[in-house]
Amino acid sequence: MSMNISLTVNGVRYSHNVEPRLLLVYYLRDVLRLTGTHVGCDTSSCGACNIILNGKATKSCTLLAVQADNAVITTIEGLAKDGELHPLQEGFKQCHGLQCGFCTPGMIMTSVDLLQWNPDPTEMEIREALEGNFCRCTGYHNIVRAIQYGAEKMSAIKSTQKEAIV
Amino acid sequence: MSNTNGFIGKSVKRVEDKRFITGHGHYTDDIILPRQTFAIFVRSHYAHAKILDIDTAAARTMPGVIAIYTGADVAHINGVPCGWQVNFKNGDIMKEPKHPLLVADKARHVGDGVAIVIAESKEEATEAAQAVHVEYEELPCVVDAYKAVQPGAPQVHDDAPANTSFDWALGNPIEEVNAALSASAHVTTLEFVNQRMVPNAIEPRSYNSSYDPSTEKYTLYTSSQNPHLIRLLMCAFVLGIPEHKVRVVSPDVGGGFGSKIFHYAEEALLTWCSGKIGRPIKWTAERSESFVTDAHGRDHVTKAEMGFDKNGMITALRVKTFANLGAYLSTLGPCIPTWLHGTLLQGLYTTPKINVDVTGVFTNTTAVDAYRGAGRPEATYILERLVSLGAHEMNMDPAEIRFKNFIPPFNGVSEPGYVTQVALQYDSGNYEGVLKKGLEKLGYAELLKKQQEAVNSDKLIGIGFSTYIEACGVAPSAVAGALGARAGLYEVGHVRVQPTGKVSVYTGAHSHGQGHETTFAQVVADRLGISMDDVIIEHGDTESVAFGMGTYGSRSLAVGGSAIVKSIDKIIEKGKKIAAHKLEASADDIEFASGKFTVKGTDKSLGFGDVALTAYVPHIYPQDLEPGLDFSSFYDPTNFTYPFGCHIAVVEVDKDTGKVTLKRFVSIDDVGNIINPMIVDGQIHGGVVQGIGQALFEGAEYDEHGQLTNASYMNYCMPRADDVPMIETGTQITPCPHNPLGVKGAGEAGTIGSTPAVVNAVLDALWSAGHNVKDIRMPMTSERVWTAMQL
Numbered sequence: 001m002s003m004n005i006s007l008t009v010n011g012v013r014y015s016h017n018v019e020p021r022l023l024l025v026y027y028l029r030d031v032l033r034l035t036g037t038h039v040g041c042d043t044s045s046c047g048a049c050n051i052i053l054n055g056k057a058t059k060s061c062t063l064l065a066v067q068a069d070n071a072v073i074t075t076i077e078g079l080a081k082d083g084e085l086h087p088l089q090e091g092f093k094q095c096h097g098l099q100c101g102f103c104t105p106g107m108i109m110t111s112v113d114l115l116q117w118n119p120d121p122t123e124m125e126i127r128e129a130l131e132g133n134f135c136r137c138t139g140y141h142n143i144v145r146a147i148q149y150g151a152e153k154m155s156a157i158k159s160t161q162k163e164a165i166v
Numbered sequence: 167m168s169n170t171n172g173f174i175g176k177s178v179k180r181v182e183d184k185r186f187i188t189g190h191g192h193y194t195d196d197i198i199l200p201r202q203t204f205a206i207f208v209r210s211h212y213a214h215a216k217i218l219d220i221d222t223a224a225a226r227t228m229p230g231v232i233a234i235y236t237g238a239d240v241a242h243i244n245g246v247p248c249g250w251q252v253n254f255k256n257g258d259i260m261k262e263p264k265h266p267l268l269v270a271d272k273a274r275h276v277g278d279g280v281a282i283v284i285a286e287s288k289e290e291a292t293e294a295a296q297a298v299h300v301e302y303e304e305l306p307c308v309v310d311a312y313k314a315v316q317p318g319a320p321q322v323h324d325d326a327p328a329n330t331s332f333d334w335a336l337g338n339p340i341e342e343v344n345a346a347l348s349a350s351a352h353v354t355t356l357e358f359v360n361q362r363m364v365p366n367a368i369e370p371r372s373y374n375s376s377y378d379p380s381t382e383k384y385t386l387y388t389s390s391q392n393p394h395l396i397r398l399l400m401c402a403f404v405l406g407i408p409e410h411k412v413r414v415v416s417p418d419v420g421g422g423f424g425s426k427i428f429h430y431a432e433e434a435l436l437t438w439c440s441g442k443i444g445r446p447i448k449w450t451a452e453r454s455e456s457f458v459t460d461a462h463g464r465d466h467v468t469k470a471e472m473g474f475d476k477n478g479m480i481t482a483l484r485v486k487t488f489a490n491l492g493a494y495l496s497t498l499g500p501c502i503p504t505w506l507h508g509t510l511l512q513g514l515y516t517t518p519k520i521n522v523d524v525t526g527v528f529t530n531t532t533a534v535d536a537y538r539g540a541g542r543p544e545a546t547y548i549l550e551r552l553v554s555l556g557a558h559e560m561n562m563d564p565a566e567i568r569f570k571n572f573i574p575p576f577n578g579v580s581e582p583g584y585v586t587q588v589a590l591q592y593d594s595g596n597y598e599g600v601l602k603k604g605l606e607k608l609g610y611a612e613l614l615k616k617q618q619e620a621v622n623s624d625k626l627i628g629i630g631f632s633t634y635i636e637a638c639g640v641a642p643s644a645v646a647g648a649l650g651a652r653a654g655l656y657e658v659g660h661v662r663v664q665p666t667g668k669v670s671v672y673t674g675a676h677s678h679g680q681g682h683e684t685t686f687a688q689v690v691a692d693r694l695g696i697s698m699d700d701v702i703i704e705h706g707d708t709e710s711v712a713f714g715m716g717t718y719g720s721r722s723l724a725v726g727g728s729a730i731v732k733s734i735d736k737i738i739e740k741g742k743k744i745a746a747h748k749l750e751a752s753a754d755d756i757e758f759a760s761g762k763f764t765v766k767g768t769d770k771s772l773g774f775g776d777v778a779l780t781a782y783v784p785h786i787y788p789q790d791l792e793p794g795l796d797f798s799s800f801y802d803p804t805n806f807t808y809p810f811g812c813h814i815a816v817v818e819v820d821k822d823t824g825k826v827t828l829k830r831f832v833s834i835d836d837v838g839n840i841i842n843p844m845i846v847d848g849q850i851h852g853g854v855v856q857g858i859g860q861a862l863f864e865g866a867e868y869d870e871h872g873q874l875t876n877a878s879y880m881n882y883c884m885p886r887a888d889d890v891p892m893i894e895t896g897t898q899i900t901p902c903p904h905n906p907l908g909v910k911g912a913g914e915a916g917t918i919g920s921t922p923a924v925v926n927a928v929l930d931a932l933w934s935a936g937h938n939v940k941d942i943r944m945p946m947t948s949e950r951v952w953t954a955m956q957l
Contacts, residue, residue: 019289021289029196030198033198034189035189035193035195035196036188036189036190036191037189038193038368038369038420039195039370039450040368040369040370040420040453040879041453041878041879042452042453042454042878043453043878043879043880045878045879045880046368046453046879048368075189076187076188076189077188077189077190079188079189080188085187085188089187089188092183092187093179093180093183093184093187094179096179096180096844096845096847096848098183098186098187099421099679099680099681099848099852100367100368100369100418100419100420100421100678100679101182101183101185101186101187101191101418101420101679102191102193102367102368102369102420102421103368103420104186104187104191105186105189108187123892124888126887127887127888128887128888130886130887130888131886131887131888133886133887134368134879134884134886135368135887136366136367136368136421136423136852136856136884137421137679137848137852138848138851138852138855139851139852139853139854139855139856139885139890139893139916140851140855140885140886140887140890141848141851141855141892141893142847142848142851143887144887144892
């Protein structure tokens with residue numbers, strides 16, 4: 001038995017027949033071949049599979065693909081616009097916020113979510129927001145710095161935009 | 167350094183980052199090959215059990231199933247080999263029972279492979295694997311190394327009496343050490359467990375193996391730290407297939423920490439099966455499967471005694487360790503608790519008498535092998551716990567006792583290396599330097615005052631020290647061979663200058679987070695005086711890289727980088743001849759600097775790009791010179807490198823709950839010359855937090871039935887972002903005197919130094935309030951710390 005789902009991923013509309021037991025992360029990885037979203041555990045603990053689903057950071061290993069019917073999704077592949085890195089992507093590069101890169105997409109998507117509702121987080125607020133993401137390489141030090149960089153850059157962009165409007 | 171063109175010592179942003187931050191990394195599980203099939207393993211749920219019967223009939227008829235193989239099908243194939251031989255004290259060779267690709271008669275640990283099911287999809291393979299019926303007869307099991315050697319313990323292997331693979335000793339004769347301890351004014355004794363750790367790279371192990379019947383070639387994609395080594399072990403020792411017809415590729419690898427060095431049964435089995443079915447087969451471990459099949463680390467049961475004279479000078483050290491090897495010997499299993507552990511027990515101190523005795527023990531647990539630091543963290547833990555406890559017992563300052571006992575500074579050039587009591591010669595060191603810097607950064611005097619003020623408050627403050635040394639840059643082949651290595655440990659660096667002056671570098675080192683694509687390119691661009699954009703670093707594919715030994719033991723830059731430098735030197739030498747001919751001068755009169763070949767004392771010069779083009783378009787060219795500008799070199803180091811440093815932890819301990827909060831962590835690491843400070847810092851941060859993990863949070867817990875009870879990320883407690891503070895790093899530079907870059911290696915330092923610093927800090931907090939406690943078992947959970955405070 002398969003079920004039809006339609007959804008928007010990184011601005012592209014898709015429609016597929018999928019098995020009801022297919023996890024969303026495997027739909028993204030194996031059906032759409034968007035392999036930037038990773039699987040690091042089988043207990044929703046590591047956050048390597050985090051995506052933005054309907055505006056919120058979501059562990060894509062914890063949803064079935066059929067639950068994402070009609071959803072609007074952004075994965076790590078959809079974050080840069082017109083070849084320009086998102087300020088958080090830039091922050092991870094500038095601050096050496098990644099080593100092996102495996103947890104990185106999930107870390108970045110989680111921080112995109114954080115900065116949506118808290119554009120100027122303290123160090124502790126950043127650390128707490130990363131509670132659902134494991135990194136084994138960086139000791140989190142430079143991930144925190146990368147998110148601080150991203151936050152500063154995003155607020156700088158916002159204030160420039162405001163000035164432009166004024 | 168000659169020819170410095172500004173890349174060495176700069177925090178150049180990483181070249182490899184772009185693909186990772188945009189989701190375009192290329193890991194093994196991302197690969198789907200044409201006609202791909204998928205494998206799932208049937209594994210033992212018992213730690214120790216006879217296999218009475220395996221019934222695959224029902225599973226074979228299930229949808230999508232292509233093939234099922236059991237232990238009987240592969241019984242004729244060699245087992246997974248061990249790469250390091252350790253002998254018994256009496257000279258007998260270690261006990262090395264076969265580690266079969268799938269077990270046929272008996273399962274020896276939870277997770278031991280019993281059957282492989284191959285199907286059109288992962289889901290179909292999973293369903294069929296659940297339909298494979300295995301009849302077991304459960305046997306008594308043993309999981310603890312000390313219990314395993316006691317009379318009457320269950321036997322893991324019939325041909326390893328007393329579950330002993332080897333016993334081994336190193337250092338001064340035991341009688342001399344015993345006498346020195348007896349004559350000591352004070353002896354500090356500790357019995358403790360250095361608990362078993364699960365490496366937990368976030369990318370699970372993943373393999374994809376295929377066979378092309380038309381060319382009779384195999385291709386294995388593997389999440390490995392050393393693809394050439396895997397090819398060699400798999401072809402020559404396990405499957406007996408021709409090495410030149412096997413390509414092994416390790417694309418992007420999501421962390422290793424040692425656990426991806428080893429040749430695993432699944433790699434060989436998938437390759438053998440792909441030959442049978444003629445289609446590619448992919449397997450990626452689920453996390454719960456990783457927990458019971460990836461090699462673990464540490465797991466020592468140790469008794470250690472350190473003698474002191476009345477002034478606090480160390481007089482002797484005696485160590486007895488039972489090292490858990492797990493159910494089978496993993497690739498480097500026997501080497502870790504012996505040659506990478508016993509040899510480091512000199513530490514930074516002038517200890518005149520040392521004896522270490524290690525028994526390597528089989529148990530019904532997952533194999534134990536190198537985990538970041540590999541033997542050196544265990545040695546450092548012994549020394550640093552004893553020195554700090556000794557200082558406490560003798561009412562001395564823990565920094566002061568270290569200053570007293572440090573080996574004095576030596577540069578290894580005009581002053582000779584330091585010969586230890588345990589078989590090594592340190593290359594260069596300034597040990598008091600790192601502790602002095604550490605104390606300054608910490609603000610020690612001020613902190614001691616705060617600690618006194620805190621004694622009567624709710625939260626105690628503790629300050630913990632650890633000063634460590636490691637043996638890295640693994641390793642001089644002849645030395646390693648004499649110590650039991652069954653392979654050489656050189657590295658290969660191939661530099662191909664293209665006709666347009668662009669440079670492709672092929673290294674046998676493998677990056678799984680270390681940033682070689684950046685650091686190595688800095689070295690090449692710097693030496694050749696060209697732009698980093700004109701350099702590409704290739705690694706991880708046996709088809710493009712001639713040979714290599716891979717990345718572990720903090721060896722990549724010290725050994726692999728040195729091999730690249732050797733090739734660059736050959737390129738410059740040949741370039742001089744080409745330039746001399748064109749400039750109508752003698753090659754001896756050509757200087758190379760800043761990317762230009764210049765006739766000494768003139769303004770006549772030729773750029774690097776012009777020389778490259780001439781080498782490939784050799785119209786005006788020396789008669790006796792071959793065209794081309796392409797050199798490959800093997801670099802075999804003359805000694806290990808010896809990074810060292812000082813780590814200091816400051817903790818707060820809640821009197822009511824025992825909860826430990828790590829307030830500060832200061833590190834001063836001396837890793838020799840530094841190519842990219844940003845990357846070195848990053849290595850230290852990550853290593854330190856892994857070491858903190860061992861001290862405060864992590865540890866594999868086996869129950870009496872041999873079940874790993876915390877085999878998931880929900881139960882195995884790795885540090886999360888809000889468990890740790892910012893790491894206050896600093897460096898000192900004492901160049902390595904024996905490799906061309908003067909580098910020592912930075913990959914493991916953090917993990918080696920940090921664990922005892924944190925444990926010492928917690929004990930120091932308790933001591934400040936008068937608690938009479940010698941040891942708290944790691945991980946130091948609130949419960950354990952609270953319990954200790956009730957004494």
